[in-house]
Amino acid sequence: MIHENDPRPWQVEQSEYIHNLPWFTVRKDAIRMENGGTIPNYFVFEYPSWINVVAVTTDNQLVLIRQYRHAIAGIHYELCAGVVDPNEEPLVAAQRELLEETGFGGGQWELLMTLSANPGTHSNVTYAYLATGVELKQAQHLESTEEITVHIVSHERAREIINTGEMMQSLHLAPLLKYLLNRMGGPAGFSDLSEQA
Template sequence: MNPENDPRPWAVESSEYIHQLPWFTVRKEAIRMDSGGVIPNYFIFEYPTWVNVVAVTTEGQLVLIRQYRHGIAGVHYELCAGVVDPGEDPLVAAQRELLEETGFGGGTWSPLMTLSANPGTHNNLTHAFLALGVEVKQAQHLELTEEISVHIVSPERALGIVNQGEMVQALHLAPLLKYFLDRDSYNLADRL
């Protein structure tokens, strides 16, 4: 839906990279708005596509992880998540990340939602998937830079985690809450 009175896209008058590293790429743009406003220094953070997974076991339990996040110097609950490799399909990346980080796999997968961490400054999207009926397939296969503990929790405990502020990653909270909003429409028995 594009109402006639929607704001128009901005015109980019110039664009230059300020810094380019795999996890910190920033470009500066000079912007001219349709209204005549000018923003001489608008910064965009470039990231690869991200994925995350609301994973539900064959017993109806949720697969969550905990890991330390240095930006906020804390450990919290999260969904399994990761980066889409160049040329990789987001679904394949999500399945790979779940298997590597938790050892869970299989099940029936479907797209859940697509999100932006911050559409004002980030150029990437996060694709969230729902995986119903997952089972342990292997041991965790973590990278040297990953320290992740796996937690299998009941739906009630997962809601408690949310309500008690034990999950703070917004890109993980939104898909988990969407799952709970729509949970009655997911008949696990029909999908296995």
């Protein structure tokens, strides 16, 4: 939604790539603002689109994963997630990643929300999908750089995971929280049920 008094988009006067590798592409822009202000060195991180999946099984359990994350040197719960390949539709990427990482597939799919890791620095978005009625279809099919364990948890356990800080990835917390809030009838319902968990 656009508001009448919204700030104006910035003008890029000059742009150059500082670094250009698949997982670390940084662009430097020289910016001129509508009010006359300038930012000579504005850095933007370019990534492909990302996806993640809130997956609910046919018996109403949630499919979560755990893996080591080197930057914070920790292992936490996460949603299944991944990168959208070039010329790939986000929904196709989400279905592919869920099947590869967890072995679960099928069900009914819908876009739950679209997120930015940080709109001040990141150029990409994350498409978060809700997949209901998924079933175990195959064994995991992991890449050599992936070490992922699959965990089937109840909704009550998912609330406990959130409340105890066992999930750290904010792009995963947001869609899971939205799903739980919608399922329970809004923030008051989530608060009441989380106290009972």
